[in-house]
Amino acid sequence: MSTQTIYAPQTVLQPATVWGMHTEVPGVDRPIDVIIADDHAVVRDGIRTVLEREAHEFRVVAEAADVPSTIREVKAHKPDLLTLDLTMPGGSSLAALPACFVAHPPLAVAILTMREDPEYARQALRAGARSYVLKEAEPAELLQAFRLAVSGGQYLHPRLGALMVTSPDSEGQGNSLSDREREVVRLIALGHTNPQIAEQLHVAERTVKTYRARAVDKLGFSSRAEITSYARKHGLVD
Numbered sequence: 001m002s003t004q005t006i007y008a009p010q011t012v013l014q015p016a017t018v019w020g021m022h023t024e025v026p027g028v029d030r031p032i033d034v035i036i037a038d039d040h041a042v043v044r045d046g047i048r049t050v051l052e053r054e055a056h057e058f059r060v061v062a063e064a065a066d067v068p069s070t071i072r073e074v075k076a077h078k079p080d081l082l083t084l085d086l087t088m089p090g091g092s093s094l095a096a097l098p099a100c101f102v103a104h105p106p107l108a109v110a111i112l113t114m115r116e117d118p119e120y121a122r123q124a125l126r127a128g129a130r131s132y133v134l135k136e137a138e139p140a141e142l143l144q145a146f147r148l149a150v151s152g153g154q155y156l157h158p159r160l161g162a163l164m165v166t167s168p169d170s171e172g173q174g175n176s177l178s179d180r181e182r183e184v185v186r187l188i189a190l191g192h193t194n195p196q197i198a199e200q201l202h203v204a205e206r207t208v209k210t211y212r213a214r215a216v217d218k219l220g221f222s223s224r225a226e227i228t229s230y231a232r233k234h235g236l237v238d
Helices: 041-052 067-077 094-103 118-126 139-151 158-166 179-189 194-201 205-219 224-233
Strands: 016-018 021-023 032-037 058-064 081-084 108-113 131-134
Touching: 032 041, 032 067, 032 139, 041 058, 041 139, 058 067, 067 081, 067 094, 081 139, 094 179, 108 118, 108 139, 118 131, 131 139, 131 158, 179 194, 179 205, 179 224, 194 205, 205 224
Parallel strands: 032 058, 032 081, 081 108, 108 131
Antiparallel strands: 016 021
């Protein structure tokens, strides 16, 4: 296994046959339709600029700045590729992926993030993402990651590939938190009360208390100061 990139078996791009009919292959017969999801406009502009230089191969069809709008845009445009930031307003990015895949099962997802952590990469791949790229990546690396994702392969940032080979798939402290538990921990660290968290996540307050209790049990501490420290250490808050 290479320490630079980790690939799943790469699909050869050939016209697919469905009920005897040929369908167009993105990137071969037509441009790859892309939605860019990131809460920072400068990042979205940067990705768009990279893709527009390859306009014969990529076409940006929409942008999103939060989790709910990401799901809406996927449902509306049914893109070939979603570039997704891990942390956006409105919920958990990874927890939103099932709804995106239901809306458009062929969707390929490329995570573009600042989080250089093997555990986050593992969670992203388990959730269905095909590429995990750091925002420091050069344009050539972004394009490679996007092409691999659309063609059915996988791409990891070189350093992450090496770290995942050498680091265990830990189930230790904090790594066993579910996406919902992580989101509750993040909002607690940001100073939100249980009723406020319930309103933001569109769940009952008792549900928030349940998630909070589970997270506290897994983490081994309950004070807001300790939760805030944990959230900062693990990149849940800026």
